Amino acid sequence: MAETGLLSDGEVAERVFDHVDNKTSDSGEKVWREPVENYHSEARFADEIRLLKHLPVPFCPSAAIPNTGDYVARIAAGTPLVVVRDEEGNVQAFRNACRHRGMQVAQGSGCTKYFVCAYHGWAYRLDGSVQHIPHREGFPDVNEDTHGLVPVEVIERHGLVFVTQEQGISRGALQGLDEIPDVLSPDQTIFASSENTGDVNWKLNMEANLEGLHIKTLHPESFFPYGYDNLNVVESFGNNNRVTFPFRRIEKLRDTPIVERNVAGQLTYVYHLFPNVVIAVLSNHTSVTISEPLTTTSTRFITYRMTNSGETSDKKNVARAKRDAGFLADTGSKEDAAAVRAIQAGLTSGANDHFTFGHYEKAIVHFHEVLSASLQGLPD
Ligand code: FES
Ligand SMILES: [Fe+2]
Known part of the structure; x- marks a missing residue:
């Protein structure tokens, strides 16, 4: 596993116990003032889309395309892409x-x-090369070798498929994929996936x-x-973050030696992979949500719900994972979504010219800091 600099599970629990005892929480050094204009400015939005094209951005979990021929097609940063597992088991991506x-x-x-294109039947192999052109004689100047699907840079790491649509960003702003831990594994079972659109800015x-x-x-x-108010472990790694939300039941691990603490089910790890992906490792399932910006005021949410890494995909585990996901969808996620919509509704009310993210909102400060620096690093 890559060197991520993240605390071990046992160390996270130790930090939680310190916070419980001292009534504290992790806090960052900076307070960040984010101009509200950055949530509705068309120019800023265009730059964010440009950034998304220039970064290696998670497109889907590896578990979404486990076998040869498995593919996922969707719009990413305004561009229709398709990702597929080829005959050799490698992942390919095309426009x-x-x-x-x-x-x-x-x-x-x-x-x-x-x-096979549904219009006139041109067909392409899984490596993008032309397999067949119907009525070939009608296209005397078309060269098959130069008319394959146009490839996009793709890399499979940490149980995720990353695509990079455009090159040319300054190296300093590039996300270091080595800094990301193996949050997902390719053998996790995806038991639900969905796409829906919300009328909110993706950053909210x-x-x-x-x-x-x-x-x-x-x-x-x-x-x-089940949890605590404002009691979190907040770690930044590279451009990314991990926020730990402990449950009160973690207390039972106090007397377990640090290296032996199994925190599964005792806390939620929320990984933020810059810029637009959140992976939550919950008690009985893992969710991957990609927030795909459509306009300044709308976002496509692509969600995969999976069994936890290391769990078998037997019926009992999948049923447990589904119950876990159902509880979340019916409760906390709805409350968060309503709050985000309410913020969106007032964005242009004129009440705020900036939002303040304080010491306990350390991961958000890191997000905006990295976003702002990355936008500066974009090629003209
Ligand atoms: S547009 Fe695809 S075959 Fe004509
Ligand atoms: Fe929340």
């Missing part, structure tokens, strides 16, 4: 546009031997996941009875 007249060659997800949704300052106020009956 999802036919080389005849540009129609998308794949929709949604599935398993296929060839991508990111922020809602990255602090525990609102547990008692926003989640008095869903999360607070």
Whole structure:
């Protein structure tokens, strides 16, 4: 596993116990003032999309395409892409546009031997090369070798498929993939996946996941009875963050030696992979949410719900994971989504010219700091 600099599970628990005893929480050094304009400015949004194209951004979990021919097609940073596992077991990514007249060659997800364009039937192999052009004699100047699907840089690491659409960002702003731990493993079972659109700016949704300052106020009956208010371990690694939300039941690990502490089910780890991905490792399932910005005021949420790493995919485990996911969807997630919509509604009210992220909102400060620096590093 890569050197991430993150605390071990036992050390996280130790830090939690210190906070319980001292009535403290992790806090950052800086307070950040984010201009509200950055949530609705079209120019800023265009730059953020440009940044998303230049970074290696998680596209889907490896577990979404375990076998040869498995593919996922969707829009990423405004561009239709398709990612597929080829005959050799490697992942390939292409711009999802036919080389005849540009129609998308794949929709949604599935398993296929060839991508066959539904318009006039041009067919492509899993490596993107042209397999067949119907009525070939009508295209005397088309060269198959130069008319394959257009590849996009893709890399599979840490149980995730990352795509980079454009090159040319300054190296300093590049996300170091080595700094990311193996949060996911390819053998996890995806038991649900969904896509839906919310009328909110993508960053508001990111922020809602990255602090525990609102547990008692926003989640008095869903999360607070099992957890703590403003008691978190907050770690930044590279451009990313991990926020730990402990449950009160973690107390039973106090007397277990640090290296022997098994924190599964005793806390939630929320990993923020910069810029737009949140992976939450919960008691009985793991959720991956990609917040795909559509406009300044709308976001496509792509969600995968999986069994936890290391769990078998037998019926009992999957049923347990589904119950866990159902509880979350019916309670805390709804409360967060409502809060984010309420913030969105007032963004242009004129009440605030900036939002203040304080010492306990350390992960959000890191997010905005890295985002701001990365935008500066974009090529002209
Ligand atoms: S646009 Fe795809 S075959 Fe014509
Ligand atoms: Fe919340």
